[in-house]
Amino acid sequence: MEPLLHVENLEKRYETGGLFGVTKKVTAFADVSFALRPQTTLALVGASGAGKSTLASCIACLETPTSGRILFEHREITGLNEKQLRAVRPRIQLVFQDPVSSLNPRLNILDIVTEPLNIHRRLSEHEKREHARELLDRVEISWEKVLRNPEELSGGQKQRVAIARALALKPKLLILDEALSALDASVQAQIANLLLDLQCSLGLTYLFITHDLKMAAHLADEIAVMQNGRIVELGAAERVFRNPAHEMTRQLVKAHSGKDLTPGLV
Amino acid sequence: MKPLLEVVDLCVTYAVPLHEREVALSGVSFVVERGETLGVLGESGSGKSTLAAALLRILHANGKIERGLVTFEGEDLMQLKASALQRIRGRLIASIFQEPLIALHPAIRVGQQVENVLAAHQPASRRAVREKTLEVLRTVFATDAERIADSYPHRLSGGQRARVLIAQSIVCRPSLVIADEPTASLDSLTQLEIVALFRSLGDQYKLSMILITHNPFLLAALADRVLVLYAGRVVETGPTQDVLSSPRHPYTRDLLRCLPPIWHDGTSRKSALPVIPGDSPSPAASHQKCVFEGRCADRMEVCTAREPAAVALTNIHKVSCFKYGG
Numbered sequence: 065m066e067p068l069l070h071v072e073n074l075e076k077r078y079e080t081g082g083l084f085g086v087t088k089k090v091t092a093f094a095d096v097s098f099a100l101r102p103q104t105t106l107a108l109v110g111a112s113g114a115g116k117s118t119l120a121s122c123i124a125c126l127e128t129p130t131s132g133r134i135l136f137e138h139r140e141i142t143g144l145n146e147k148q149l150r151a152v153r154p155r156i157q158l159v160f161q162d163p164v165s166s167l168n169p170r171l172n173i174l175d176i177v178t179e180p181l182n183i184h185r186r187l188s189e190h191e192k193r194e195h196a197r198e199l200l201d202r203v204e205i206s207w208e209k210v211l212r213n214p215e216e217l218s219g220g221q222k223q224r225v226a227i228a229r230a231l232a233l234k235p236k237l238l239i240l241d242e243a244l245s246a247l248d249a250s251v252q253a254q255i256a257n258l259l260l261d262l263q264c265s266l267g268l269t270y271l272f273i274t275h276d277l278k279m280a281a282h283l284a285d286e287i288a289v290m291q292n293g294r295i296v297e298l299g300a301a302e303r304v305f306r307n308p309a310h311e312m313t314r315q316l317v318k319a320h321s322g323k324d325l326t327p328g329l330v
Numbered sequence: 331m332k333p334l335l336e337v338v339d340l341c342v343t344y345a346v347p348l349h350e351r352e353v354a355l356s357g358v359s360f361v362v363e364r365g366e367t368l369g370v371l372g373e374s375g376s377g378k379s380t381l382a383a384a385l386l387r388i389l390h391a392n393g394k395i396e397r398g399l400v401t402f403e404g405e406d407l408m409q410l411k412a413s414a415l416q417r418i419r420g421r422l423i424a425s426i427f428q429e430p431l432i433a434l435h436p437a438i439r440v441g442q443q444v445e446n447v448l449a450a451h452q453p454a455s456r457r458a459v460r461e462k463t464l465e466v467l468r469t470v471f472a473t474d475a476e477r478i479a480d481s482y483p484h485r486l487s488g489g490q491r492a493r494v495l496i497a498q499s500i501v502c503r504p505s506l507v508i509a510d511e512p513t514a515s516l517d518s519l520t521q522l523e524i525v526a527l528f529r530s531l532g533d534q535y536k537l538s539m540i541l542i543t544h545n546p547f548l549l550a551a552l553a554d555r556v557l558v559l560y561a562g563r564v565v566e567t568g569p570t571q572d573v574l575s576s577p578r579h580p581y582t583r584d585l586l587r588c589l590p591p592i593w594h595d596g597t598s599r600k601s602a603l604p605v606i607p608g609d610s611p612s613p614a615a616s617h618q619k620c621v622f623e624g625r626c627a628d629r630m631e632v633c634t635a636r637e638p639a640a641v642a643l644t645n646i647h648k649v650s651c652f653k654y655g656g
Binding site: 301 | 544610
């Protein structure tokens with residue numbers, strides 16, 4: 065199948081400092097290439113500081129890569145101007161780690177999930193409301209909660225609202241940036257199941273960024289392991305988890321197999 | 331010998347505008363023996379952070395300890411005067427909080443921040459304080475302790491900041507450390523390093539610890555005993571091995587089932603994980619029934635009649651559930 069997203073030799077460098085003319089170049093990531101087939105999940109796994117989130121920002125067109133190409137639906141999206149980006153942005157949406165800071169505390173649920181529609185589509189109030197009802201239905205938030213503010217919802221419900229907002233513009237690609245990491249274990253499982261359901265019913269493609277290799281192995285078709293801004297291992301999820309080739313992956317598997325941690329639990 | 335800490339019937343409520351007071355902890359009793367690590371397992375809303383704050387009497391202004399006996403080395407912490415309590419906090423009972431970036435002052439070098447704790451409790455010459463601080467920093471940092479002591483928090487990684495907080499907590503050689511989610515903000519590899527550090531400190535300093543977390547793996551690695559909190563109630567308590575490998579309370583059982591079981595053969599990827607239906611409980615004013623009843627797969631008629639009492643399965647493993655008598 066033709067890939068939905070194709071990343072070629074992508075690199076992002078920052079220049080820091082600048083005081084007294086001394087600049088320091090920091091490479092967030094370099095030489096990153098991968099392809100993501102439609103309706104599949106690629107997990108980007110690695111320790112903090114590996115460059116995962118910066119890579120996600122570049123793919124979401126929130127940051128401009130220093131070099132390399134990103135092809136989305138056969139079209140190069142690097143170097144587009146703001147107007148051209150407006151056509152791409154609805155197709156690529158993000159869900160962040162912490163729903164407390166990613167949802168505006170002063171808006172109610174209805175306003176939160178319809179905000180993307182206000183920006184990108186012209187709909188009547190009635191159409192918007194119908195749209196919101198359908199979205200909240202998909203993420204299993206009951207309609208009675210629609211006028212509440214985020215603080216009145218539990219952590220899991222907030223993340224459901226964040227997912228509903230990401231779905232509002234009918235995206236093809238969802239970037240899940242540690243979207244499960246801040247949740248309790250019992251809620252993590254609920255949201256993981258919801259993401260699997262949505263992938264099936266809406267034909268979504270996921271880029272799942274996480275440091276939780278276990279969850280990556282469960283949700284993803286392929287896993288890319290990042291270390292110091294490079295992809296050090298890329299392969300089918302099952303293979304990477306059971307038969308890791310790179311030392312970094314082996315360490316991550318060790319951290320997650322629980323064998324070291326849990327003599328009794330496994 | 332008497333336990334280091336004994337908590338009996340601790341009950342904490344929070345004032346909520348326009349509502350009745352919310353019960354955050356109810357009837358919480360446990361002991362911590364000398365040299366032991368007691369793990370407190372709980373999800374959000376279970377009251378686990380309230381527990382840490384209540385023991386040190388640093389609850390938010392709207393929080394109130396309704397009742398409870400907290401005896402630490404023979405003294406009732408709930409009755410102590412503020413000045414006496416001040417001598418205990420940080421010196422005899424130290425705490426490590428969750429978010430190292432918030433817990434550390436952004437504009438003071440971290441070495442100085444560790445020194446400040448020591449100087450507040452054990453006044454000595456600047457030089458002696460500095461030397462003792464470096465000694466502790468050298469035990470938590472294998473290399474580079476001097477350079478790190480001179481750094482500001484933003485120059486350090488998450489793991490390094492966590493180590494600074496640990497140094498701060500042990501610098502006065504406390505007899506009890508209360509750690510509230512000490513690794514929650516760290517990635518899995520750094521978590522392993524911190525686990526190894528706690529293990530070596532446990533041997534070296536003979537620490538007693540209350541380790542509060544939502545992560546069963548952390549408890550499996552570090553705790554001697556586990557206490558499971560749900561909606562402010564202790565639902566199960568026992569040796570770590572027993573509670574984690576043969577959990578008896580339906581909540582503990584279901585919670586452990588939710589973890590991705592990827593290392594087992596025969597579980598298929600991308601299949602639905604087992605879940606606990608419903609949401610974490612919101613603390614209500616009072617409960618006349620089992621707090622887990624609404625989400626429990628083993629619900630019986632009696633579960634709505636009253637709250638279950640703790641049943642001793644063995645002399646060390648207790649469960650509050652009607653399945654075992656209640």
